[in-house]
Amino acid sequence: MKKKQRKHRNKPWLLLLTVGIGLINLLANRFWVRIDLTEDQRHSIHPATKKLLGKLDGDLYVTVYLAGDLPMEFRQLQRATKELLEALKAYANRPIHYQIVDLNTEPIERRKKLFKKLSERGIQPTNLYMQEHGQRIEKLIYPGALVTYKEQEVGVMLLKGNSMTDATQMISQSIDGLEYELTKALAKLVNKVRTKVGLVKGHSEPNARQLSGLTQALSEHYELHEVMLARESPLSTYSALLITKPQQPFSEDELYLLDQYIMQGGKVLFFLDRLRIDMDSLRSGEAFAFPLNLGLDDQLFRYGIRINQDLVQDLHAGVYPVVVGKLGNQPQLRFLSWPFFPILNNFSTHLITKNMDALYTQFVSSLDTVKVEGVVKTPLVFTSNYTRRLATPVHVDLEALRKAPDPALYNQGSIPLVYLLAGQFTSLYKNRLVPAGFD
DSSP, X not given: OHHHHHHHHTOHHHHHHHHHHHHHHHHHHHSOOOOOOSTTOTTSOOHHHHHHHTTOOSOEXXXXXXXXXXXXXXXXXXXXXXXXXXXXXXXXXXXXXXXXXXXXXXXXXXXXXXXXXXXXXXXXXXXXXXXXXXXXXXXXXXXXXXXXXXXXXXXXXXXOSOXXXXXXXXXXXXXXXXXXXXXXXXXXXXXXXXXXXXXXXXXXXXXXTTTHHHHHHHHTTSEEEEEEOOTTXXXXXXXXXXXXXXXXXXXXXXXXXXXXXHHTTOXXXXXXXXXXXXXXXXXXXXXXXXXXXXXXXXXXXXXXXXXXXXXXXXXXXXXXXXXXXXXXXXXXXXEEEEEEEEEEOEEOSSGGXXXXXXXXXXXXXXXXXXXXXXXXXXXXXXXXXXXXXXXXXXXXXXXXXXXXOOGGGOOSOOOEEEEEEEEOOOOTTTTSOXXXXXX
């Protein structure tokens, strides 16, 4: 007996360990702590999300339509959504109520109304194909959520990734993007003042109908204005400017205003053609692509980028309708792959392009970087590995579509087509006279 007591006296750490565990349990019951042990902190709530949750001054309601008899991958998405909502509840200063609903348990009439409502909120259905008792069963689900705040409601598409990947990878991408999708919806509901974005006009840009998709998407999150680059334009009030496919050159005054906007910290997104091709000329079967001078070359070069006078061809490409013969007295159309229409599905790991869906492009030029002190140049979007560049003037011949491309010619590897430039920029007008009339 004395021997046992002496044995315990020699191990006081047992008592300390027991007391320590008890204190940890007591504190855990009173204070919520979330520790992310992953190397890339993928399970941590972003500071911007916490800041947004701190703006809540009313209850938030979330209805998730992802329940029932689901495949394992969709159950993972359901579990990840639930875990994220629990984490958001912990950081919000007002209650967040959520429920996970199985649409198939709803009465038929209510189900039809819900289907219509979800579609109106941008939540698109997904067809599931499952095996049950040796039979293939097709099932329609709506992998989304409705977020309600102060009688306002926004739809969130939970299944959102690269549609050109397999289902497992797309689910994984969707899980990675859950916080962004939910936060984006929350920002629409909470933020009273929207950021101003300017759409630069006055250089024969595409018309309102041609840009309707872009303007509609931007208007959901930003206060969008058309901007004419003139001396009286208060560009500093815009958080970003978009230059979308101009066809006429910029004047010296406009270049100066654009340069000074960037020097003051403004952000500009350039969507530019380096070569001009007339699609109407292709009706005759062929056309030539010639250089398009917009007056922006020197400015972009000073910032660290050059758009080459070429067109990139990629074997991973979209299609173009071509008349291949006649069926009776009617022309017979076939959609043939055209290397001038690259489908871009090769992205960097940058946050901007994370989980981005494939991009469909037409007549794109390659980019080269220029060594500039203080500017970091990050490639964001690339072609596939099976490419080639055609220098100007480029002969575009529809007759070539009838022939299978020679893979041996497409050997120039992956080519970057989108760059992010960030840092300390040098003005184009350093050691130069400014345009007349400016101070």
